[in-house]
Amino acid sequence: MPSRVGVVMFPGTNCEHDVVQAVNGLGGTAELVWHGNSSVSGYDALILPGGFAHGDYLRPGAIARFSPVMEAVGRFAAEGGPVVGICNGFQVLTEAGLLPGALQKNRGLRFLCATVDIRVETDRSVLTSGIAPGTVLSIPINHFEGNYTCDAETLARLRGDERVILRYVDNPNGSIDGIAGVCNEERNVVGLMPHPERASDALTGSVDGAVLLRSLLASALTSANA
């Protein structure tokens, strides 16, 4: 049975159809989940896609964390379900406290849309399992607030626990320690700034993002069968 993936959509989210298309293209079954829903039952994994939830007003993710669906996302994560936040979704997960740290404005204070190289640092997460550490993937970034930051203690813990799952090869935005993606202690909640769905079709330039999404679909099945 294909993995059923819920793609959580807030007003202002704009990458939801792209994620659905990429997941379905890899053999998964993706459905949109409206932010007003208080349940996410029936899914094997959740993706919080990119965009500008609630217009990014106040700051990215600050309002979205109060949407009814976020309580359900929190329960899903607590039960071990795979949850991936991409770009704005990563920002929402940090605001909701499901991931440590925060995303601040890019070094240079400009929006950045470009394809960059990122290195997989560990295969111990729902997004990177089965991918050899050291693998370099070419994946687009598209953000203004993608500069990951956290306090020294958190950084030490992230590094010690191998919870930095992705690093930029050439840091484009000033992220501390070149961090492009992290996971929680249980390794089932992942946030990353690059957009794997944008690198899922050779026609548009790269298929490296599909490597990550395939890993998520596999993790989703494992988790569903556990």
Add this chain to the structure above:
Amino acid sequence: MEAGAQNSGSGGEQPLHRALGLTDGERDEVEALLGRPPNHLELALFAVMWSEHCSYKSSRVHLKRLPTVAPYVLVGPGENAGVIDAGDGIAVAIRIESHNHPSAIEPYQGAATGVGGILRDIFTMGARPIAVMDPLFFGDPAEARQRWLIEGVVAGISGYGNSVGVPTVGGELTFDPCYAQNPLVNVLCMGVLPVERLVLGQASGVGNLAVLLGSSTGRDGIGGVSVLASAGFGGEDDAASESKRPSVQVGDPFEEKRLIEACLELLDAKLVVGIQDLGGAGLVCATSETAARGGVGMDVDVSAVPRREDGMVAYEVMTSESQERMLAIVTPRDLPRVQEVCERWEVRASVVGRVTDAPDGVPGRLRILDGFDGEVLGDVPAVALSEDAPLYHRPLARPANQDARLADDPGALPAPADCGPDVLALLTDPAWVYRQYDHQLFLNTVEAPGGDAAVLRLAAPGLPPSERGLALSTDSNPGWCSLDPRQGTAATVAEAALNVACSGARPMAVVNCLNFGNPEHAEVMWQLSEAVDGMSEACLGLSLPVIGGNVSLYNESAGIDIDPTVVIGVLGLIERLAVRPPGVTLVPDAALVLFDGGPELSSDPPTPPPLGGSRWAKEIRGHRNGTLPRLDLAGHARLLSLVTALIGEGVSGGPALVAGIHDVSGGGLGVALAELSVRSGVGISVAGIGDHHELFTESPSRVLVCTTQVAGLVSRAADAGVRFRVLGTTGGDRITVEGLVDVSVDEATTAWRDRLPALLDEFAPAVSN
């Protein structure tokens, strides 16, 4: 409610109609139409609707000369957007607009609301906007004020476009001192829709309701189309532009995003009879145009319009250009379902009008009421506002110095000792701009900004599946149009068409944005008239219908007009897009072939290739005069067919004879060769280019092709009746043109990549971390 207009404040003693932007003659014409003196509210309605911006009163007599038909054109000029049938049950809507004056006053919001406005024009037609392009024109970036404008405009497009979720896939960046006080910010938007969802902005069905969707109405943008867009700037008078700042609207991309989704859902569910965006001239424009198009009248209850602030009077509510608003015509039966959809998207929906009868032969009335049963504040024929604006046959005059300018040719300028540094000085990578734009959303972007044309898959949620692709290019050449507006415009059309052909697309349709100076200057009207004729000739010669356009006049400051700036957008269709087009690139150990569809130069007496209008003459030598190279439309059409076929075969998955391709345009062969090299990192060795004339001429109808299959390629050119020449080979780490240029690929790459950052990041915020 107070119906009177407040004095706008700027005029002091001048009569009300002039303060609102109407001439004495126009005011008298309003009185004649009404059969009585207009009241203040009515005068304000006519002032905005008869503004140059809304009525095209100076340009309409000329625009009629453009060819607009082709079998696949579903909607031509005059509607919110032009629409073509792209096959597979899919239609493509496209429009171009200017937001020049707002951006000159307040660059961030001016540019942002330009994006917002054009998106509404597109989804008004039932189309989902899938791509935006922004041709931008500024003064010298070495000046601090220009950098402030550039930074603000690009941030405004980025801030609005990225957030609303429509990719910005290309554009243009031009610097010239003529734009110092009056920058140009044009914006093109393309949308796609299932053919059966196509809707037009018209009201029908007496008793149907006009529902205002989206933002509340504030005092922002009042008189935007009249006092701001339809008048020039005084010059260096900062206080005067400061006083116009309240006429610039403020954008909210989050509101627009919800509005797009709500409107597309309403259209999918067939819950609206007609729909119209509120742009320039706000509610008066939307209500009068929908009523006039539908041959009905409309009662507008101005008290039902949700306000952002207290104390607004009727004329302010009716003419406000507050952003992110739409007017939907719905049946009373469907109103609850409309409200339900809007509630889900958190979009405000208020019934503000009713469709009224237009008894036989009598035009429908637009009545402004204080409550549907309340006082009548204004009462005018709807059609008088939207269609009876005066048409001006303004005087035309060829500038007195035109012949002298044509005769002052740069061909006689001394040759450079070494052309290498000149080539390097003409290279600019626009990545500084487009990296700030989300150009990838929707997973359709096959060719990113920076190439000859943007290439997109023809796909979007809700569309039937299709293997086709779209190519889109915008081009302009104000220097050329200043020397010869007719031929300059024709050549611009030719170049834009060639750009889409280089992606394997067949050029299908043209949109244009005509940015000119003050139409009360006879020389400007001559330029406009000539440009229209040039566009018409090129479009007829290349079988391209014009499906939409925009005219922006009064681009002047201190009495000096900008160079005539004709922006041409060409939409192309790729039959089958299965493989990425080769793009502007080289492979090593290949041949470089030049296709030339231009007119042959006379050999008796020998004629050097013309340098008139070239970037080399203008930017390197400061020489802005001369005679333009000629354009041969028949030869250009043959070149287009050849290139479309060659690249089209490759992108459809068939045999690919072409490994890289680039049209020869600004900067001539020298720049085209260098761009191919820096974008691929592959060197070039070329011989047989006679002199700097040949290196820098911008003769149209030429394409550089990189191929490993020379024999096959040139036989195709011969069959197509296109001249060709093998120029040299690729490989190594230098760009050499024997006797003229010898630079390393590295130094060219550095010059190309660092030019904009060096200009624009010099005073960038300090880098942290």
